[in-house]
Amino acid sequence: MKAIEIRNRYLDFFKRHGHVVIPSAPLIPENDPSVLFNIAGMQPLVPYLLGQKHPSGTRLTDYQKCVRTIDIDEVGDNRHLIFFEMLGNWSLGDYFKEETIAMSFDFLTQELGIPVEKLSVTCFAGDENCPKDTVCADTWKKVGIPEERIYFYGKEDNWWIAGEEGPCGPDTEMFYDTGKPACGPDCQPSCDCGKYVEIWNNVFMEYFKDKNGYSKLEKKNVDTGLGLERMAMLLQGKETPFDTELFKPIMDKLQQLQKVDYIESRRIVAEHLRSSMMIIADGGKPSNLDRGYVLRRLIRRMIRHLNKLQIDLSELSTFVDMNVDNLKEMYPDLEKKKEMIKSVMIEEKDKFVKTLAHGEREFEKEIKKMQGTGHKKISGEIVFRLYDTYGFPPEVTKELAAEHGYEVDLDQFDELFKKHQEKSRQGSEQKFKGGLAEQTEETVAYHTATHLLNAALKQVIGKDAHQRGSNITVDRMRFDFNCDHKLTEGEKKQIEDLVNQWIQEGLEVTKQEMKKEEAIQSGAECMFIERYPDIVTVYSIGEVSKELCGGPHVKNTKELGTFKIKKEESSSSGVRRIKAVLMK
16 A cells, blocks of 8 residues: 555545544744654644644544654665654544544554554553553453453553653553564563564653643644554564655666665665655755754765765756656645755855865865874774765775875774764754743743744745744744844844834734635735644734744733843844844
């Protein structure tokens, strides 16, 4: 069964069970302070999981495009992906454990035709904060999972919370038995031997955790996630996602063109090509900061491995064409934005080729320093500096060193690289540390201030100035917008004064639900209108601002304090960035 059919069956199934299909949010989050990209189906629904009413009701379903960068250096093995698609269904205070388990079982066994004997499930074992989840276990038995394939695990395996505080609760996970031999007599879903593969996770958010511990939520939610690529791989009987139709055309073309055979390099090129194209289609641009840096790293890593395969880099345009043709049914935006995607990727490729030349010159300088010293081994520190500063691949350094009669200390490089990886991983995790709990009084205030800043930019810079992204923490706001010049001191002061004037005026913030077409006709601003559901939420701040937005916001602008721009700089080509604070 192809991936597109799995997706369509999923959405149709939940439509029949009273769910409203909502559009996938873009990969680049709108008004989410916690992550560089949408990393899960629940991410765009944070305000509604916290209790805000969703305009489409209490039963929702969708497919969500996701990017997770924490395992970027693992891509090349048989399973890691940066871009993936998550299928999900949600109950916002509607159904709970019994109904969601029954629907999950029916979908897996009836819609997808998975034999019951292939399924095992896990439930929460209980602790001092939450009892053993016998309701889940009993429901699984009732629908048809035998007791011997129902397992109980603790918080490490069967409890979900996004961050350190916020809504949370036990979950139940579904596993597919691949038929591989058991790793031993105690082999079960918690093993990572490859026999069992997790395919679906249903989270029961009935608790709230804060510094004082756990308390019960007034409203119980269900949040689920099913990975499309993994399910397609299993249903098609493939060993890896790269063997499915999502990647096979590119994998075959790479194999045809390669002069050196590296399966890991083919996988890296195929994966990073798809991920980069999806990020660019959703508005991403390569840069040296945040999500722009992630995109730059993906494209450059792909180029390195094309070089490793000894494939002419001029083929990049062909690969984009092939991927668009292969994926356009699933992601129509790719075809509409094909030329733009090509332009961004080729420009970044050309920059990287120059970077490689620069790195080679730096390498030659290091060789000259070593000549006459008697040392014949280049330190791992030099290898890492060339990699980290110039993007110069260590394998290229090794090859050049050998040509000059030198060795390289790759053990030291590996040690430094692992430290770098850990630092990057911690940074990625920190982006999501606050999770749902990041909807604090401070972040709500900053969220509201972005609307005022957007309105002020339109008055000072011009009506064609639009938001291109934002990032909010409890301490500051960052706002990207399209602009063709560096703001003057006078423009920055005008913007500051306007925002502070509106704050002092004590403008009321109001919310309305209406049809998408009505919202646009009423003058509400919105980028990517096609990504919003038929019924939308519109926030107005007096007569100053009117935008489609999920919220939340303060009730009156006087709650914001004093707005101060701390910095204005370039974010990427044609995009400027303002960093600002609110002072009480």
